[in-house]
Amino acid sequence: MNGTCELKTKVLNRTNESKVNNVEQETQNGQYYANSNVYSYESVVKIAQFLLDRVPFTPKIGIICGSGMGAYWNKGSLAEALQNPIKFPYEDIPNFPISTVEGHAGQLVFGYLSDVPVMCMQGRFHYYEGYPLWKCAMPVRVMKMIGVTHLIATNAAGGLNKTYKVGDIMIVKDHINMMGFAGNNPLQGPNEERFGPRFPPMNSAYNKQLIRKAKEIATAEGLGDLVHDGVYTCLGGPSFETVAELKMLGMLGCDAVGMSTVHEVITARHCNMTVFAFSLITNMCITDYDCKEEANHCEVLDVGKLREGDLKHFVSKVVEYMAQTM
Numbered sequence: 001m002n003g004t005c006e007l008k009t010k011v012l013n014r015t016n017e018s019k020v021n022n023v024e025q026e027t028q029n030g031q032y033y034a035n036s037n038v039y040s041y042e043s044v045v046k047i048a049q050f051l052l053d054r055v056p057f058t059p060k061i062g063i064i065c066g067s068g069m070g071a072y073w074n075k076g077s078l079a080e081a082l083q084n085p086i087k088f089p090y091e092d093i094p095n096f097p098i099s100t101v102e103g104h105a106g107q108l109v110f111g112y113l114s115d116v117p118v119m120c121m122q123g124r125f126h127y128y129e130g131y132p133l134w135k136c137a138m139p140v141r142v143m144k145m146i147g148v149t150h151l152i153a154t155n156a157a158g159g160l161n162k163t164y165k166v167g168d169i170m171i172v173k174d175h176i177n178m179m180g181f182a183g184n185n186p187l188q189g190p191n192e193e194r195f196g197p198r199f200p201p202m203n204s205a206y207n208k209q210l211i212r213k214a215k216e217i218a219t220a221e222g223l224g225d226l227v228h229d230g231v232y233t234c235l236g237g238p239s240f241e242t243v244a245e246l247k248m249l250g251m252l253g254c255d256a257v258g259m260s261t262v263h264e265v266i267t268a269r270h271c272n273m274t275v276f277a278f279s280l281i282t283n284m285c286i287t288d289y290d291c292k293e294e295a296n297h298c299e300v301l302d303v304g305k306l307r308e309g310d311l312k313h314f315v316s317k318v319v320e321y322m323a324q325t326m
């Protein structure tokens with residue numbers, strides 16, 4: 001899919017960019033650990049309190065918009081669909097990182113979807129932007145402190161499973177924490193028991209009832225042919241994968257490959273949130289050395305735009321169902 005890339009030039013040099021390196025470094029026992037979670041429990045509470053003081057409702061559902069699904073120019077995107085929105089650009093939230101990637105607007109939006117109060121990360125943080133995993137996933141803890149019990153994590157991903165097509169939706173039934181194989185985990189460092197246990201299980205990370213129901217919803221809404229369930233893996237990026245890497249990931253049982261979500265889900269499960277996640281398949285992974293095509297971010301964003309209506313509708317229905325189960 002090589003259509004017109006609707007990228008707008010985003011000014012990354014925001015005046016508040018210095019905040020990226022200006023996080024309060026309160027740690028357990030007053031010590032600083034080189035690779036620890038420098039957002040103490042108290043500093044996460046402070047961020048949550050800043051937001052709660054400015055929003056007249058407390059959402060129980062949090063949504064993370066993947067590439068293209070939260071673009072600021074994309075007025076039809078999921079994030080832009082919230083009713084009565086209250087928006088917080090990341091640079092206005094004390095101690096918050098900022099988004100630097102095209103297709104990630106960089107704001108928290110509180111509002112209503114299907115008359116259900118939600119909060120939405122319109123733009124997430126990625127490892128390749130220079131943020132450690134714990135920082136990429138920190139907003140999930142802010143959600144938890146605000147009162148969110150259910151997380152919907154969305155992403156753009158390359159399809160490895162040969163039965164998938166560009167534009168399909170893959171509900172994540174499991175992940176392979178590829179970066180974790182090398183010891184890189186958002187929970188690395190001293191554990192804060194008030195968030196969760198030292199050794200959280202991950203064998204039921206993705207809520208089975210929600211997966212089942214979401215598939216029913218997709219079928220009922222005429223999206224059944226687009227929807228699969230599969231295994232997602234996250235690599236560090238920003239380079240896309242080589243043919244050999246993709247062949248290996250396919251052999252390992254990965255159905256889709258991306259650069260996010262896994263560390264957010266680990267962090268969410270650590271603090272006992274219920275998780276639902278899906279990938280928009282924005283490109284098919286190239287596993288043929290003779291193929292002349294190349295993966296590119298424009299295509300990723302274009303497919304996000306192409307599917308924005310379906311995704312909005314699908315997520316609204318999932319939110320509606322979640323709210324009934326709470």
Ligand SMILES: O=P(O)(O)O[C@@H]1C[C@H](O)[C@@H](CO)O1
Nearest residue numbers: 066067155156259260297300
């Ligand atoms: O934030 P997500 O995981 O949706 O973004 C994917 C991975 C890279 O950030 C980007 C590559 O085009 O899309």
Ligand SMILES: Nc1nc2[nH]cnc2c(=O)[nH]1
Nearest residue numbers: 156157158257258259300
């Ligand atoms: N790692 C990775 N991330 C993606 N995000 C969207 N497409 C891709 C892809 O092919 N590979």
